[in-house]
Amino acid sequence: MGLVFKADSELRKDAKRIKEIIENKVDYINSLTAEEIQQLAQKQFPELLQKKEKEVQEEADFIREIIEEHNRTGRFDGKVHTRFPPEPNGWLHIGHAYSINRNYNFAFEYRGKFNLRFDDTNPLTEEEEFVESIIKDVLWLGVDYEDRLLFASDYFDQLYEYAVQLVRKGLAYVDDSSVEEIREMRGTITEHGQESPYRNRPIEENLDLFERMKNGEFKNGEKVLRAKIDMSHPNMLMRDPIIYRILHASHHRTGDKWCIYPMYDWAHGLEDSIEGITHSNCTLEFEVHRPLYDWYIDQLEDEEGNPIHHSQQTEFAKMNLSYMVLSKRNMRMLVEGGYVNGWDDPRMLTIAGMRRRGYTPEAIRNFSLAINFTKREKLIDMSILEHYIREDLDKRCPRVMSVLNPLKLVITNYPEDKEEVFSVPNHPSDKSMGTREVKFTRNLFIEKEDFMEDPPDDYYRLSPGKEVRLKYAYFIKYEDTIKDEITGEIKEIHCTYDSETKGGESPDGRKVQGTIHWLSADNALKVEVRQYDRLYTKENPMDTEEGKEFKDYLNPDSINIIESYVEPFLKEKESGSRSQFERNGYYVIDIEDSSKENLVFNRIITLRDSWGKK
RNA sequence: AGUCCCAUGGUGUAGCCUGGAAACACUCCGGACUUUGAAUCCGGUACCGGGAGUUCAAAUCUCCCUGGGACUACCA
Numbered sequence: 001m002g003l004v005f006k007a008d009s010e011l012r013k014d015a016k017r018i019k020e021i022i023e024n025k026v027d028y029i030n031s032l033t034a035e036e037i038q039q040l041a042q043k044q045f046p047e048l049l050q051k052k053e054k055e056v057q058e059e060a061d062f063i064r065e066i067i068e069e070h071n072r073t074g075r076f077d078g079k080v081h082t083r084f085p086p087e088p089n090g091w092l093h094i095g096h097a098y099s100i101n102r103n104y105n106f107a108f109e110y111r112g113k114f115n116l117r118f119d120d121t122n123p124l125t126e127e128e129e130f131v132e133s134i135i136k137d138v139l140w141l142g143v144d145y146e147d148r149l150l151f152a153s154d155y156f157d158q159l160y161e162y163a164v165q166l167v168r169k170g171l172a173y174v175d176d177s178s179v180e181e182i183r184e185m186r187g188t189i190t191e192h193g194q195e196s197p198y199r200n201r202p203i204e205e206n207l208d209l210f211e212r213m214k215n216g217e218f219k220n221g222e223k224v225l226r227a228k229i230d231m232s233h234p235n236m237l238m239r240d241p242i243i244y245r246i247l248h249a250s251h252h253r254t255g256d257k258w259c260i261y262p263m264y265d266w267a268h269g270l271e272d273s274i275e276g277i278t279h280s281n282c283t284l285e286f287e288v289h290r291p292l293y294d295w296y297i298d299q300l301e302d303e304e305g306n307p308i309h310h311s312q313q314t315e316f317a318k319m320n321l322s323y324m325v326l327s328k329r330n331m332r333m334l335v336e337g338g339y340v341n342g343w344d345d346p347r348m349l350t351i352a353g354m355r356r357r358g359y360t361p362e363a364i365r366n367f368s369l370a371i372n373f374t375k376r377e378k379l380i381d382m383s384i385l386e387h388y389i390r391e392d393l394d395k396r397c398p399r400v401m402s403v404l405n406p407l408k409l410v411i412t413n414y415p416e417d418k419e420e421v422f423s424v425p426n427h428p429s430d431k432s433m434g435t436r437e438v439k440f441t442r443n444l445f446i447e448k449e450d451f452m453e454d455p456p457d458d459y460y461r462l463s464p465g466k467e468v469r470l471k472y473a474y475f476i477k478y479e480d481t482i483k484d485e486i487t488g489e490i491k492e493i494h495c496t497y498d499s500e501t502k503g504g505e506s507p508d509g510r511k512v513q514g515t516i517h518w519l520s521a522d523n524a525l526k527v528e529v530r531q532y533d534r535l536y537t538k539e540n541p542m543d544t545e546e547g548k549e550f551k552d553y554l555n556p557d558s559i560n561i562i563e564s565y566v567e568p569f570l571k572e573k574e575s576g577s578r579s580q581f582e583r584n585g586y587y588v589i590d591i592e593d594s595s596k597e598n599l600v601f602n603r604i605i606t607l608r609d610s611w612g613k614k
Numbered sequence: 615a616g617u618c619c620c621a622u623g624g625u626g627u628a629g630c631c632u633g634g635a636a637a638c639a640c641u642c643c644g645g646a647c648u649u650u651g652a653a654u655c656c657g658g659u660a661c662c663g664g665g666a667g668u669u670c671a672a673a674u675c676u677c678c679c680u681g682g683g684a685c686u687a688c689c690a
Binding site: 060061065085086087089119121122124125178179182183186187188189190191193220221224233234235236237239242244245246247261263264265267268284285286287288289291315317322370371372374375376377378379380381382383384385386387388390394399428429458460461469470471472473503504505512514515516517580582583584607608609610611612 | 619620621626628631641651654683684685688
């Protein structure tokens with residue numbers, strides 16, 4: 001304020017003149033069109049147009065609101081403890097990554113904890129192999145469960161004790177009915193169920209029978225333990241749900257200790273309770289299970305007779321991606337039908353597949369956090385995922401030259417035995433990535449598609465009569481095309497170079513429209529390149545037309561293996577290392593099939609291409 | 615058919631509780647810049663499922679309708 005006053009008094013005498021000048025300027029500005037203002041700004045004040053550092057926006061989703069509400073009311077004493085509870089019976093995919101990342105992020109943001117817990121309650125379908133692959137995947141994603149690698153099977157004793165408690169309270173009974181009988185008596189969505197004839201067995205008898213179930217006195221399917229709730233409940237799950245079934249099967253962790261195993265609804269909420277989970281987030285199909293989840297927990301008490309910890313279950317919608325199917329069933333068909341090469345095929349959006357494809361955990365995380373938890377079903381456009389992948393790769397990948405589909409180019413006025421070495425930057429904007437040396441010789445390779453005999457007007461690259469820049473090297477001018485006399489196929493292109501343009505700049509200020517990449521034919525390294533593309537050609541392959549199935553929408557060009565050339569130093573890179581092949585895309589050295597003798601690159605993703613699209 | 619859930623540009627989300635000129639990201643279309651037709655930067659097109667009601671004012675509150683989804687495994 002003081003400053004304004006001072007200026008005001010000093011300038012008062014000129015006030016009239018200043019007012020006039022300002023008015024003129026305002027009139028002038030008002031006379032401009034929006035486009036003119038924009039052009040002026042871009043020319044004279046580009047810094048004004050720089051985007052402001054974005055304020056870190058608080059992620060907002062409905063589960064966060066629930067957490068905030070709990071924090072306000074003190075329901076969990078301000079604690080946040082989430083978990084990811086996979087069943088070890090399959091491979092994790094990007095949908096799981098979404099859930100893992102977001103659940104982990106809740107814990108991270110609220111300084112809480114995150115558990116990895118295997119929900120291993122069904123020995124018939126679960127295998128140790130999946131435990132290992134899931135742990136590997138979760139760690140790769142970069143989430144930290146500290147020392148909380150947990151297993152539901154570790155709680156089997158406690159779960160059994162809780163069940164005994166329920167029986168003692170008269171809230172559970174042993175039922176001798178067969179699967180069919182139980183199914184029949186359950187009723188339907190619109191009809192009430194009927195009570196089992198065993199429903200009113202005395203507590204002592206139930207206790208005895210349940211213990212004998214545990215001791216292995218009965219065969220599979222002979223008896224089950226059921227909760228006594230309400231056979232006419234509109235929610236089918238509340239019609240005396242099964243708590244334990246008899247399964248004489250060996251468990252991957254508990255061996256043959258148990259022959260009764262808890263059902264999902266019984267086990268899951270109690271696992272959450274035992275671990276002190278505050279926010280148990282799961283997918284929408286479990287919404288109807290919540291009343292049962294709550295009911296079980298509400299009936300039980302600890303040794304002192306206090307209610308047991310009650311987590312809040314909240315359901316969110318699964319994530320679906322366009323041009324992909326993420327269901328376990330569909331993925332299994334792809335693998336078993338041989339449409340892809342295993343669960344870690346780089347075309348699969350399994351975590352293992354993405355790791356092999358070269359996607360980064362950071363990109364997957366950014367993507368996951370961008371797609372909020374909601375309750376509405378979604379089919380996310382693949383381009384959103386691709387955006388986050390490119391965004392991360394652009395920052396981190398050193399640039400390198402490659403020639404995917406080679407065309408020989410001879411610089412006719414360049415001496416046969418001459419060899420030059422150019423020092424070129426590894427990244428156009430990140431100087432800290434340093435430089436490397438690239439050899440230049442008379443015989444080169446360029447990309448087939450960088451030459452056209454009869455190009456359209458807006459073709460920037462090499463063509464008869466055109467001069468282009470070989471990136472980091474020289475300007476070259478077209479001279480001649482050598483063709484196979486019989487087939488007419490283009491064998492090589494002859495050009496001349498301008499020695500004055502070393503490094504790619506012309507001293508006379510002459511400009512070229514196109515810049516193309518190249519490789520010295522005498523020094524290039526031959527490698528295998530796997531050009532991957534989307535697996536499906538249809539946005540939603542599950543939305544099948546009459547008489548078609550998902551297979552009909554598989555992209556026949558989802559993989560294309562070619563022999564290509566790259567800069568020789570890549571031989572020294574480790575598998576899994578990523579580069580941008582300039583103008584071609586991002587590539588990673590395959591972690592399975594690549595070797596020093598036969599380098600194999602996977603195309604992670606193409607560059608955006610505003611020319612190719614036209 | 616019973617219970618429950620959902621509905622904002624092309625896609626994904628914010629805004630709804632606490633009514634007041636619908637915002638962000640991606641895609642798309644233009645433009646600036648460019649030794650990657652990349653990146654970066656600027657601009658543009660385009661949205662509240664429908665109908666009543668309450669109100670000065672409704673994406674927001676109320677009611678009805680429509681559309682989509684979940685649930686009838688000794689799976690999770």
